[in-house]
Amino acid sequence: MxxxxxxxxxxxxxxxxxxxxxxxxxxxxxxxxxxxxxxxxxxxxxxxxxxxxxxxxxxxxxxxxxxxxxxxxxxxxxxxxxxxxxxxxxxxxxxxxxxxxxxxxxxxxxxxxxxxxxxxxxxxGHLGPDLLGPDWDLAEAERRLRAAPDVPVGVALLDQRNVAGIGNIYRCEACFLSGVHPAAPVSYVQDLPKLLIDAKQLLEANLGPGRRTTVLNKQGTPVGRNAGRPGYWVYRREHQPCLKCATPIRRGVLAKDTGTEERDIYFCPTCQPPPGPKA
Ligand SMILES: [Zn+2]
CATH class of the missing domain: 3.20.190.10 (MutM-like, N-terminal)
Structure with a gap:
């Protein structure tokens, strides 16, 4: 997709x-x-x-x-x-x-x-606010996501009725940048606006030819251990070391996902601790 x-x-x-x-x-x-x-x-x-x-x-x-x-x-x-x-x-x-x-x-x-x-x-008309659209509305996207607090955030981000424009790559990468495990329920995510802003910045940074998500700072300079090499933080990097903490990246599947090729999630178990039992 x-x-x-x-x-x-x-x-x-x-x-x-x-x-x-x-x-x-x-x-x-x-x-x-x-x-x-x-x-x-x-x-x-x-x-x-x-x-x-x-x-x-x-x-x-x-x-x-x-x-x-x-x-x-x-x-x-x-x-x-x-x-x-x-x-x-x-x-x-x-x-x-x-x-x-x-x-x-x-x-x-x-x-x-x-x-x-x-x-x-x-x-x-059913689409949520478009991350790349002229009418982007962060508050409305957050409201739509919060309307289903028990849905895994990784599933909610792909649902185009909540927010339009995110596919599997940016779902995985934005969750990593926000330190959020994709399986965590929406209610578990403390800073949803940051997660959405991360996704928006990743998309905006990739409107030119080619795609990479590890170029992130405002000067357009590669950051992280992957500096100088194109690539992703976690997407399709199973078993490779996390670029922030060197823990091997893991691949998983979100149970509630109904897609086919979009089911795989990639995450760092250290930077994105899995959700604990609900308090
Ligand atoms: Zn890590």
Whole structure:
């Protein structure tokens, strides 16, 4: 599952390629929209909302539609020169948008639908505050998390209805930075705002190419024992020494997690002591 920063980058790339451009062709390869043709429509903008992508278009008669997509597990949008050879198998293409200057192709999209722009809330209105959004609201995200105090915080952070944009990498890394065990119930976390701010800073620090979470200080200088080497604090570092205390990193699974590839959690048992019995 992509993280919010991946979606942000995808939106920026699509926006650069498509915004202001008129579609010369469109092809929706999903049954519900197979007959929809948006030739002649103009792309206003492409914006990320949590892990969702919204492409907003206006029609010849000023009607406004939004192409809503979600990458889910395998999805990806790629931009090609007009008529360029695709780098993914054609049968996995779900949406093809052509302009005079670029072709944008969405492959293996988990969700692809077209809604009236005025009805966008029907597809993304359930999302919690977006960590990378212009309307980021720390207090509201905290309120939503605290509404279910017994849920493991590692599960609550992935629930996009609480806060939008966190996937497994940032869930693990933010919990580490806050010294919080991912299995600890939300009520057990003393400083939820710090946890959210850590996650937000990690996402923001990764809006450029590449991804690492160990670059953290304000000067952009690598910190910790991992300085100079790209990487993560705990994510996929099972058995390797903690970069703060050298304790071997552990991998675990959160019982209440329903996802598949997102189930693994990584943590330092010393820096993130497991929750004790509730007082
Ligand atoms: Zn440690």
């Amino acid at each position: 992509p993280e919010g920063d991946s979606i942000w980058r995808a939106a920026a790339q699509l926006h650069a390629a498509l915004a202001g451009q008129q579609l010369t062709g469109s092809d929706f390869r999903v049954p519900k929209f197979a007959t929809l043709k948006l030739d002649g429509w103009t792309v206003n903008e492409v914006v990320p909302r949590g892990k969702h992508l919204l492409m907003r278009l206006r029609g010849p008669d000023e009607e406004q539609l939004t192409i809503h997509s979600h990458l889910k597990m395998e999805g990806i949008w790629q931009v090609y020169p007009p008529g360029g050879r695709w780098r993914k198998p054609g049968f996995t293409a779900r949406c093809v948008l052509r302009t005079a200057t670029a072709d944008a192709v969405g492959f293996s999209l988990g969700i692809l639908e077209v809604v009236r722009t005025a009805d966008e809330d029907s597809v993304v």
